[in-house]
Amino acid sequence: MDGNDHMGISWFFCRSVPTALFLSLLSVGLPAAVTWERVELHRDAKPADEIITFDFPFTVTGHAVRFLPTDIPCGCAFAESDRQTYQPGDHGIFTVRMLVEDRVGQQDLEITTHTDDPDKPNQLLKLTAHLPALLQFSKKIVTWDKTTGVGTQHVICT
Numbered sequence: 094m095d096g097n098d099h100m101g102i103s104w105f106f107c108r109s110v111p112t113a114l115f116l117s118l119l120s121v122g123l124p125a126a127v128t129w130e131r132v133e134l135h136r137d138a139k140p141a142d143e144i145i146t147f148d149f150p151f152t153v154t155g156h157a158v159r160f161l162p163t164d165i166p167c168g169c170a171f172a173e174s175d176r177q178t179y180q181p182g183d184h185g186i187f188t189v190r191m192l193v194e195d196r197v198g199q200q201d202l203e204i205t206t207h208t209d210d211p212d213k214p215n216q217l218l219k220l221t222a223h224l225p226a227l228l229q230f231s232k233k234i235v236t237w238d239k240t241t242g243v244g245t246q247h248v249i250c251t
Contacts, residue, residue, distance in 0.1 A: 126154045127179075127208060133219040138193060145222050147189040153179040160187075161207040169194070170220075172204055189220060197226040 130150040138145050160174045172189040179185050189204055200222045205215050 126213070127158055127210065127216065128152045128154060129216060129218075132216065133221075135221045135223075137223045138225060140225050140227055142224075143193055145191045145193065145224075147191070147218075147220050149187040149189070149218055151185055151187060153181055153183045153185070155181060155210075157181065159209045161209065163207060164205040166203070169196070169200075170202060170204070172206075187218070189218065191220065191222055193222075193224055197224050199223055 128151060130152075132149070134147045134149070136145050136147060157178055157180050159178045163172045165172060170189055170191045172187065174187045175185050187206060189202075191200070191202065202220045202222075204218045204220070206218060208214055208216075
C-alpha cells in the first residue's frame with residue numbers, strides 16, 4: 094500500500110457515506126400533512142342566495158395525500174376537493190356548498206374530511222351561515238271570535 098491509498102479510501106468514505114445517508118432518508122419518506130389556512134368559516138347570505146360556498150384552502154407537505162369521501166351530517170350540504178390526489182407542495186381548495194332552501198337564522202355545520210394520511214387522517218371543518226328571513230310577520234296566527242262578529246286584524250309583514 095503506498096501513501097496515496099489512504100487518500101482514496103478517505104475520499105470515497107467522505108463522498109459515499111453522506112450520499113448514502115441522504116438517499117436512505119429520502120427512501121424513508123416524510124409524513125404527510127395537510128396544512129389548512131383555516132378550519133372555521135362564517136358567511137352572511139343574501140336574500141337571493143340559494144347556495145352558500147365555503148372555500149378552505151390548504152397546502153400538502155410530506156408525501157402525496159389522497160382525499161377520501163367526506164362525512165356530512167345532513168342533506169343540506171355537499172363537499173369536494175378540487176382534485177383527489179395532491180403531491181408535496183401542492184395547494185388545493187376544499188369546497189363546501191350549503192343549500193339555503195327554507196332555512197333562516199344561524200346555521201352551524203361541522204364536516205369531517207378524510208385523507209389517507211396515517212398521522213392525521215381526519216380534519217374537522219366548521220361552517221356558520223347567517224341566513225336572512227325573507228319575510229317576517231308581526232303575528233303568526235290571526236283569529237276572530239265568532240261571538241263578537243267580524244273585526245279588523247292587522248298583520249305587519251317586513
